[in-house]
Amino acid sequence: MNHQKGILLESGTNELEIVEFGIGSGCFGINVMKVREIVTPQKITKLPNSHPNAEGVIHLRGEVIPLVDLAKAMNLSASERPQEDRIIIAEFNMIKVAFHVHTVNRIHRISWEQIEKPSEFADADKSTTTGIIKMGERLIILLDFEKIIVEMSPKTGITVDQVKELGPRVRSNKNILIAEDSTMLRQLLRDTLGEAGFQNLYFYNDGRLAWEYLEDLANKYGDKLTDHIQLVITDIEMPKMDGHHFTRRVKEHNQLKKLPVIIFSSLITDTLRHKGEVVGADAQISKPEITDLVRTIDRLIL
Numbered sequence: 001m002n003h004q005k006g007i008l009l010e011s012g013t014n015e016l017e018i019v020e021f022g023i024g025s026g027c028f029g030i031n032v033m034k035v036r037e038i039v040t041p042q043k044i045t046k047l048p049n050s051h052p053n054a055e056g057v058i059h060l061r062g063e064v065i066p067l068v069d070l071a072k073a074m075n076l077s078a079s080e081r082p083q084e085d086r087i088i089i090a091e092f093n094m095i096k097v098a099f100h101v102h103t104v105n106r107i108h109r110i111s112w113e114q115i116e117k118p119s120e121f122a123d124a125d126k127s128t129t130t131g132i133i134k135m136g137e138r139l140i141i142l143l144d145f146e147k148i149i150v151e152m153s154p155k156t157g158i159t160v161d162q163v164k165e166l167g168p169r170v171r172s173n174k175n176i177l178i179a180e181d182s183t184m185l186r187q188l189l190r191d192t193l194g195e196a197g198f199q200n201l202y203f204y205n206d207g208r209l210a211w212e213y214l215e216d217l218a219n220k221y222g223d224k225l226t227d228h229i230q231l232v233i234t235d236i237e238m239p240k241m242d243g244h245h246f247t248r249r250v251k252e253h254n255q256l257k258k259l260p261v262i263i264f265s266s267l268i269t270d271t272l273r274h275k276g277e278v279v280g281a282d283a284q285i286s287k288p289e290i291t292d293l294v295r296t297i298d299r300l301i302l
Helices: 145-152 160-164 183-195 207-227 243-252 273-278 290-301
Strands: 015-023 026-031 035-039 054-060 063-069 086-092 095-101 103-111 129-135 138-143 172-179 198-204 231-234 261-265 283-286
Touching: 015 086, 015 095, 015 138, 054 095, 063 145, 086 103, 086 145, 095 145, 103 129, 145 183, 160 183, 160 290, 172 183, 172 207, 172 290, 183 198, 183 290, 198 207, 207 231, 207 243, 231 243, 231 290, 243 261, 243 273, 261 290, 273 283, 283 290
Parallel strands: 026 138, 063 095, 172 198, 172 231, 231 261, 261 283
Antiparallel strands: 015 026, 015 103, 035 086, 054 063, 086 095, 129 138
């Protein structure tokens, strides 16, 4: 069986489609924009000395793709009917990965406003939850697939060493607003952009909070708001307001539209780049290309 993803939504509507899947008795979700296809179990080739959460690799349509056991990655029970399991082929952070799940249920179309942030009691450093969706009496947990992969293969993530390759840099006094919901990535961006010389960083963990801050600045300072903020960096996937909708609102605002906006997301691919173009982004950089991000900041505001 081969499921193809649904029709992509218009950019900037603050909506998304998620594929709901099951592991054990739990309900989880993945953004449709990350999903390339869903297939039945494939022949697995084991790899020696691999990470405990890696089942091996599969050979699909001429590609060798690493397979992750999501149940093991989240410390959940193994499948009781493995012959009925499914494999989600996903693409993000410029890599293709297969995720072993137990069931695939359906696609839901929802607003980012419906997504609640994880509980404040959750350990942000260890949690792989990015949001919770109330679907009637059920809760669907959105997973941080990027974090799951980076923990298995740190070289696929952002590191300070990447920025050090740019050589010594002069500290910049430019003020940069960053909308990013991942605690891990906020810290990585603080470290890496700090290493690159940018010290005045203002972080918000969802697009709505970032928008409210910018709107307040515009109301207070009008045409002089660029004296207080010079550039915006935004993720795409965020509770309450996604990066595309956030970018669209900035670019449709009389004063804010002069601010350069960089979309920095794992979802920047050749097939999805047009979405950022439609909402007016000045640049789009795929995670984890932090050196490209630094060079783009330099080009836009230095």
